Amino acid sequence: MEDPGSCARQEELQELQEFTEQCQRRLGELLQELGWKEEHGLEGEDLGICPYDGNHRMPRAALDKHVTKCRLKRLGYSKEETEVLDTCFYYEKAKIPSVAIDKVKQFQILKEARDRVSNGGDSGPYEKSAYSTTTAVEVPLNHKRVVCDLTQADRLAIFDYVLQETRNQRSMASLDELALFEDLAAKINQGDDQKGPKSHLELMAEMRDYKRRRQSYRAKNVHLTKKSYTEIIRDVIAVHMEELASHWSGDAHDEASSTISSSSVGRRRDVHRSPSVDSRHSAGSHKEKHSGRYRERRRRRSRDKEDPKVKRERFPRKL
Known part of the structure; x- marks a missing residue:
């Protein structure tokens, strides 16, 4: 069966x-x-x-x-x-310090924290029993696993380690920038005959300047890449015409200023000459008046001498 x-x-x-x-x-x-064939997809x-x-x-x-x-x-x-x-995607281009912790590194951090407590060092608010077991565990990758797999003492120890590593990285970055500045300053002050092969800091500075220049070049010439050849030539001609117009307006302004200056000089000369001319005219008119009166008196005297009747009529005798 x-x-x-x-x-x-x-x-x-x-x-x-x-x-x-x-x-x-x-x-x-x-x-x-x-x-x-059946083996076609598996070849190579x-x-x-x-x-x-x-x-x-x-x-x-x-x-x-x-x-x-x-x-x-x-x-x-x-x-x-x-x-x-x-989450590495979010920090690829971010200029912030990052700390990588794997299974071995996590076990080392927790072991050092337990050793500090057992040796009577800076144990903090937790005792040795507050830490997890001595066996290495996988690094938790989300909040739920962190709460389940690690104790509060473990989380505090890892937090202190990450904070200290971040401070060290920032201090190293500031030292690198200072060394870069000092190296470049010394290189600038150095003579041409003393120049040797470029150091690592100089190469880093050149690469940084190259990236900045390339980005600024792309940013400033976006309007050119979208224009046709005719539009670019039209813009060039417009720029030249503006330069010519400004040049011509400058020449016209110079001619007008020279004309105004010559006319002002003529006015100043007339102003300086006017008192003498007026005095001469006034003196001549005064002389003409006196000469006319003198001639009139002489004519009257000559008429009186020639015609005694007129004199008697003018000056009759008294009876």
């Missing part, structure tokens, strides 16, 4: 085998229609094996991305969590 369980498994195996054969036939028909394909699951095989180009997701799934993260856990 056969076992009912084994009979059910044989039936499922038979169904699965028939389904596989059916898929194989459909695939063969499709390849025949396309004119391909370099496949990689997932280190977390040997049944996962894929091209080498996509292996790293798959390994990251497969590792998170092995740790118990859901599909939605694996898609939003990578």
Whole structure:
């Protein structure tokens, strides 16, 4: 008498085998229609094996991305969590200090915190028992895992470490900038005959200036890249015409100023000459008046001498 369980498994195996054969036939028909061979898609394909699951095989180009997701799934993260856990994208171009902590580094931070407590150092508000076990655990990648996997003492120790590393990175950045400035100042003061190969700081400064110049060049010439050749030539002609107009207006202004200056000089000469001319005119008119009166008197005297009757009429005798 056969076992009912084994009979059910044989039936499922038979169904699965028939389904596989059916898929194989459909695939063969499709390849025949396309004119391909069954080994066509696998020629030259370099496949990689997932280190977390040997049944996962894929091209080498996509292996790293798959390994990251497969590792998170092995740790118990859901599909939605694996898609939003990578926060490196937000800090790629951000000029802020960043601290990377892996499994080994996290274990080292917690071990040092426990050792400080046991040695009687700066233990803080927590005792040695407040820290997690001595075994290394994976670094939590979201807030829920942080609360579940790490104690308050662990979180405080990691926070203090990150804060200290951030301060060290900022101080190193300020020292690098100061050294760069001093090196460049010394290089500028150095003579041409004393110049040698460029240092690392000089190369960094040149690369920084090159990036700035390239960005400013793109920003200032956006309006040129969108214009046609005719529009650019029209703008050039307009600029030249404006220069000519300003040049001509300057010449006209110079001529007008010279004319005004000559007329003002003539007026000043007339003003200086006017008193003498007026005096001469007044003297001449006075002389003319006196000469006219003198001539009139002489004519009257001559008439009186020639005609005595007129004199008697004018001056009659008294009786």
